[in-house]
Amino acid sequence: MKTDTATPPTAPDAAPPVPLRRNWRFQALWAGQAGATLGLQIADTAYPLLLLALTGSSTLAGAFGAVQIGAAVLFGVHGGAAADRYNRRRLLIVGDSVRLVACASVPLAMALDRLTVAHTLLVAVVIGATIAYTGPVRLIAVRSVVPPEQLRQALAQDEARMSGAGLVGPPLAGALFGLGRNAPFIGTAVASLLALTAALVVKFPGGPESRTQGTKGTKEMRGASGTDGTGGTDGTTGSALAGYRYLAGNALLRPILAVVLLINVAGAAMLLPVMVILRGQGTSSAGIGLALAGEAVGALVGALLVSRLHRLAGPGVLLLAVSWLTVPAMFAPLLPGGPVTVFAALFVVGLGIPTLRVMIDLLVFSRVPDALRGRVISATLTLFTVGMPAGMVGSGLLLDHLSPATALGAVAALLTAGLTAATAGRSLRRSAWPEQAAAPAGTPAT
CATH class of the missing domain: 1.20.1250.20 (MFS general substrate transporter like domains)
Incomplete structure (x- = not known):
């Protein structure tokens, strides 16, 4: 009786990952993050200048940033817990939608001559709160659409986004003011719309890994x-x-x-x-x-x-x-x-x-x-x-x-x-x- 000694077929090598520049999900998320970051940089310059023009008070002008940071810190604890307990993609969409409505309300109120200091500071609270909820989700989303071997490269590109927005945002806010009093605030709303569009278009895992995996990993x-x-x-x-x-x-x-x-x-x-x-x-x-x-x-x-x-x-x-x-x-x-x-x-x-x-x-x-x-x-x-x-x-x-x-x-x-x-x-x-x-x-x- 002849024994079959043929070597069993081996599995083909895994296909190499798609180059990062062709990973459309990552690039779309990156574009959305860039829009959100640029909008925040414009807001950090434009809103204090607006409050200074409305009130002539340097204290109130500085209050916008303080209120925004305070809200981000205050809501930060629950924002992280929400990212671990609820659907992350839905959380991102809701957060970006709320920020878009808040930012769009400012140029609308300006056009109607109804803008108040209280309204402006409320927008600061909303921006800070949405940062607390969407910030962790955006960082997690990048990991879910990039292979581990490309993560360092993806994070480096993300750092370029942060640095570029920090460099371009303040002078862009000044340039937009030159186009019209409400132009910078329309710009922040458009940037928020770009971030929301990316959240709607790109699908990524909506929740944490299974409880079994989470328990094993934590053990x-x-x-x-x-x-x-x-x-x-x-x-x-x-x-x-x-x-x-x-x-x-x-x-x-x-x-x-x-x-x-x-x-x-x-x-x-x-x-x-x-x-x-x-x-x-x-x-x-x-x-x-x-x-x-x-x-x-x-x-x-x-x-x-x-x-x-x-x-x-x-x-x-x-x-x-x-x-x-x-x-x-x-x-x-x-x-x-x-x-x-x-x-x-x-x-x-x-x-x-x-x-x-x-x-x-x-x-x-x-x-x-x-x-x-x-x-x-x-x-x-x-x-x-x-x-x-x-x-x-x-x-x-x-x-x-x-x-x-x-x-x-x-x-x-x-x-x-x-x-x-x-x-x-x-x-x-x-x-x-x-x-x-x-x-x-x-x-x-x-």
Whole structure:
């Protein structure tokens, strides 16, 4: 009897992923995100100017940004929980629709001569709240339409969007004002419409992975205590604060997030003293704006360097290197060259910003069980957002008692103290990148 020894047919190799530039779902989502980001950048410039024109009060002009950030922080806790409990795509569509209606109401009220301060500040609340609900969903949506091996490239392109919007938004708002009093607000409404259109057109997984997968993934991430840091037994249970508990319970993420939070506080605190110093040197408002644009220009260029910098050093080392560069950059306005020197210093610091943002994504967002991901993303974004108003308020208090140069020195000293403690620890210096650009949900954190 003859035995058949033929080798069984092997499965064909998996087809290579579609190049990112031809991934229409990612590009459509990217276009929608770009529209949403650009609209927010225009709003951040146009609404304070509108309130200043309506009331002549600088306090009310600054209140728009404060109210918007406050709403984003206040609703951020529930926004992350909603992303883990409800249909994410539906949440994105509803959030973008509400923001579109709010933004469109302003030029309509202006045309009817019915716009009030209360109406404008209510729009600030709505914008902040919708950011809290749609922000985590948009970050999750990108992951669902991009293969793991392309995630770093996709995130780098997303950073280019952020930097480009930050660079173009403020001058575009000024240009739109030149076309008409209500033109910038029509622009924000159109940008919101673009974001909503992308949410309607692109289909992506509407909810977290199954509870079985979420439970399994979270069990793998438990520490010696046998819990996942959420206060529950798996990522599908626990309170809306589960994201904060997860971050607090991870030995690597704690110093990473602490350093980034410190950088956000210091970066926001240095802006006002720098502007006061440049103004005292005779720099015009336009010149100050161009000098401060150095960070956005640097970040736009830095988005092209993400993969190279990630190959150059580990995440902790890169984080510390970029953070330490911020210390001497703070003293740039005291050096010869004025706005040119400030632009150059901020450009150098900005080169590393996309690297750090992608680092946070790869080490935190992409490695959290999907059932917990919305809350972790929301917690992280909220922590970073809180740092900006804290830095602004702190710099104002310093300038009430110190000269601008001394205030910069105080902020630099605070940053130096925090970075010295972080550098002395071993967890950051020994951290390593995941083996892949994005590990599957449930993979143990580095």
